[in-house]
Amino acid sequence: MKMTGGNSSGDSEITMDDVTLLIKKKDEIEEQIKAYYDVLEDQGVGVEGPLVDGEGFPRADINLYQIRTARHNISCLQNDHKAIMADIEEALHKLHAREKAKREQDEMEAQEEAMERQVALPRPFARVDAVTEGSPASGAGLRVGDEVIEFGSVNTENFQNLQNIASVVQHSEGKPLRVSVIRAGQKAQMSLTPQRWAGRGLLGCNIVPVQR
Structure with a gap:
């Protein structure tokens, strides 16, 4: 040519x-x-x-x-x-x-x-299956379907049961917790502060363990 x-x-x-x-x-x-x-x-x-x-x-x-x-x-x-x-x-x-x-x-x-x-992402140990509108969890950006790989000091390596998360929440009222989740195949991070609000509990979400 x-x-x-x-x-x-x-x-x-x-x-x-x-x-x-x-x-x-x-x-x-x-x-x-x-x-x-x-x-x-x-x-x-x-x-x-x-x-x-x-x-x-x-x-x-x-x-x-x-x-x-x-x-x-x-x-x-x-x-x-x-x-x-x-x-x-x-x-x-x-x-x-x-x-x-x-x-x-x-x-x-x-x-x-x-x-x-x-x-490269860690395996999730829990999953969010409910988030109440207007709750601390909703305000932090947590969504239904998010797979939790880090919740404050709880992570994939040291998670045993949901009591681990409950304990962290009870001892962190009014203090921001770093929460990492897998969403749509990618890692997402947010800051969630457990606190009193109009609904029940300190978070306003429901978290269930993931079968390993």
């Missing part, structure tokens, strides 16, 4: 600038072809008109050299135009193919990163 700007070493170097240059060259060729057609039109012969009279002698009413030159140049330029159109099509195809491959690679890397993050 004949690329402008010296970018013939490989597909990886094809850019939109190369395509733009090819299109500019195509436009220049089309302008030249039109100019030569104008010459033929001025002479009144066109591309196929006869250059000899009825007796077979060169016509004296036209500029034979100018016409032959114009016809020859039109033929050459049309070949150039066909070739550059093929170059443009090929360049666009390769450019689009490379962009598609890059998008697919980016998507694959994003999926791999998401999987790595998911694998």
Whole structure:
């Protein structure tokens, strides 16, 4: 493929600038072809008109050299135009193919990163199955379905039963607790302060253990 700007070493170097240059060259060729057609039109012969009279002698009413030159140049330029159109099509195809491959690679890397993050997360030991509107838990951003991996000093490693969480809550009234959960496959952190409110308990949510 004949690329402008010296970018013939490989597909990886094809850019939109190369395509733009090819299109500019195509436009220049089309302008030249039109100019030569104008010459033929001025002479009144066109591309196929006869250059000899009825007796077979060169016509004296036209500029034979100018016409032959114009016809020859039109033929050459049309070949150039066909070739550059093929170059443009090929360049666009390769450019689009490379962009598609890059998008697919980016998507694959994003999926791999998401999987790595998911694998790196601790296993949850409890799950939130109810959150009351207007409660401390609701205000902290806790949601139904959140899988708990850290609740204050309680974590996956030291959790034994729900009494561990109850004990932390009772001893932390009015004090913020760091709560970490897994939500939609990603880790989310929030600050939850156990405190008296209009409803029951200090949290306003229900937490159940996760079967291991």
